[in-house]
Amino acid sequence: MVNEKLDRRKKYTRMVLKDGLIALLKTKPISAVTVKEICELADINRSTFYSHYKDPFDLLDQMEEEIIEDMNTYLNQYNFTKEEESLKMTERLLEYIFSKREICHTLLNENGDSSFETRVMTVAQKFLIQNWMDINAFQTNRYEYVSVFVISGSIHIIKHWLANNMDQTPKEIALIINHIANNGLKG
Structure with missing residues (x-):
């Protein structure tokens, strides 16, 4: 049960990070996107981002x-x-x-x-x-x-x-x- 909850949370985190990046890519190139911007849109802290991805390019x-x-x-x-x-x-x-x-x-x-x-x-x-x-x-x-x-x-x-x-x-x-x-x- 605990693993299922963790997997759901992990999926949710990745989904909101992806959504944040997609929103930013609508207005600027990937080279101008920062981790801070993605995290703000996703309402996720930077350490959580880095536990899933190296940088916006990796995402x-x-x-x-x-x-x-x-x-x-x-x-x-x-x-x-x-x-x-x-x-x-x-x-x-x-x-x-x-x-x-x-x-x-x-x-x-x-x-x-x-x-x-x-x-x-x-x-x-x-x-x-x-x-x-x-x-x-x-x-x-x-x-x-x-x-x-x-x-x-x-x-x-x-x-x-x-x-x-x-x-x-x-x-x-x-x-x-x-x-x-x-x-x-x-x-």
């Missing part, structure tokens, strides 16, 4: 890692046929981002750490790109360049979608991304 890194692991777990539960895979996987990725919109929007904005965008690109590449390449029969020597182009463009579409308060459904955005990936800008 951010652990938050990003949790999101990436969660995203991988979420996407790994789906198994589609080749024909439906790229659209459905894109839609599932967007549904995941939709479910975590506040944190994803904050981590992908200009105040977030660019490593998160790179990590999201790696996840997208793992789940989406190979099928796009198979569908479009790209030559192996062009794979890397096409992959970077498609994923970078997709991430920017997602960032634009987040910035526009997700004004379209995940399915609509998935259709746009897949159409561009498969057909370029052709009508």
